Amino acid sequence: MVGKRINVAIVDDERHSVEMLKSLLKEKEGIRVLAEITDPMTAAEEILKKKPDLLFLDIQMPGKSGFDVLREISEAGFEPSVIFVTAYEKYAIEAIRHAAFDYILKPVEKLELYQALLRYSITYAHTGLAENYKQLLESDQVGNIIKLNTSSGYRNFHLDDIIYIVADYHFTQVYTGKDQYHTVIMNIGSIGQRLPEESFMRINRNTIIHLKYLTGLKRLSRKCILQKDGYQYEFRIPVNRLPVMEDLLK
Numbered sequence: 001m002v003g004k005r006i007n008v009a010i011v012d013d014e015r016h017s018v019e020m021l022k023s024l025l026k027e028k029e030g031i032r033v034l035a036e037i038t039d040p041m042t043a044a045e046e047i048l049k050k051k052p053d054l055l056f057l058d059i060q061m062p063g064k065s066g067f068d069v070l071r072e073i074s075e076a077g078f079e080p081s082v083i084f085v086t087a088y089e090k091y092a093i094e095a096i097r098h099a100a101f102d103y104i105l106k107p108v109e110k111l112e113l114y115q116a117l118l119r120y121s122i123t124y125a126h127t128g129l130a131e132n133y134k135q136l137l138e139s140d141q142v143g144n145i146i147k148l149n150t151s152s153g154y155r156n157f158h159l160d161d162i163i164y165i166v167a168d169y170h171f172t173q174v175y176t177g178k179d180q181y182h183t184v185i186m187n188i189g190s191i192g193q194r195l196p197e198e199s200f201m202r203i204n205r206n207t208i209i210h211l212k213y214l215t216g217l218k219r220l221s222r223k224c225i226l227q228k229d230g231y232q233y234e235f236r237i238p239v240n241r242l243p244v245m246e247d248l249l250k
Contacts, residue, residue, distance in 0.1 A: 007051075009035040009056070010035070011043045012056075021113070024113050035050045040064040040068075054083065055083070057070065067137070084101060084102070085103070085105075086105065102120065103116075104116050157174060162174055163176060164208065165188060166181075166188075166206055167206040171183050177229065192208055198211075203235060203238075204235070204237060204238060209224065211248060214249065215249075217245055224237050
């Protein structure tokens with residue numbers, strides 16, 4: 001990094017995270033923060049306007065994920081170096097590693113940040129960014145997409161389209177609507193490991209639900225209620241799950 005100033009942009013919907021990262025970066029010579037972006041909906045536009053050398057990019061943001069932002073700027077022909085800044089997300093980190101991007105975990109620690117900057121400086125002349133972008137954006141687990149092997153071949157599912165998942169012996173049925181499902185050639189446990197824990201819950205041995213569609217509980221009959229597109233779905237739950245699900249509905 002010696003002899004060349006690095007222009008940086010920070011994208012994170014949490015203002016305190018932006019301020020913390022900015023203060024740590026200010027302690028390093030040769031770094032200038034060009035943009036502090038907290039609105040993911042306008043992030044791509046701001047990045048394209050400022051043209052930073054290095055982008056610190058959050059993954060989980062409302063409205064648009066960090067991957068969505070990355071796709072937008074890549075399609076516009078701009079591909080800066082990127083360090084993802086994120087809480088640990090197992091379904092995204094492997095995709096990032098596979099595509100040779102860097103990342104640091106929240107809450108950001110000074111040593112980890114400076115090590116990431118050192119790695120960036122060592123690979124400053126790296127010219128394979130376009131291939132890295134392609135690998136990441138085509139990954140089967142990037143952003144809100146999961147690729148699963150169904151009985152009719154591989155299929156991409158948007159996570160928001162999945163209402164619930166039901167075990168069917170060695171296979172699994174992924175429901176995306178009333179009487180609409182795809183048979184996946186994986187057991188329910190394997191699928192569950194690839195889903196974000198903050199959005200999906202395995203409520204019993206045979207069922208995973210999308211918490212976004214959880215609308216109520218029937219305590220006496222020990223059932224949870226999901227609703228989507230005017231349809232209602234009910235599932236039995238163990239008694240020890242009731243308090244957890246009641247907290248989610250508060």
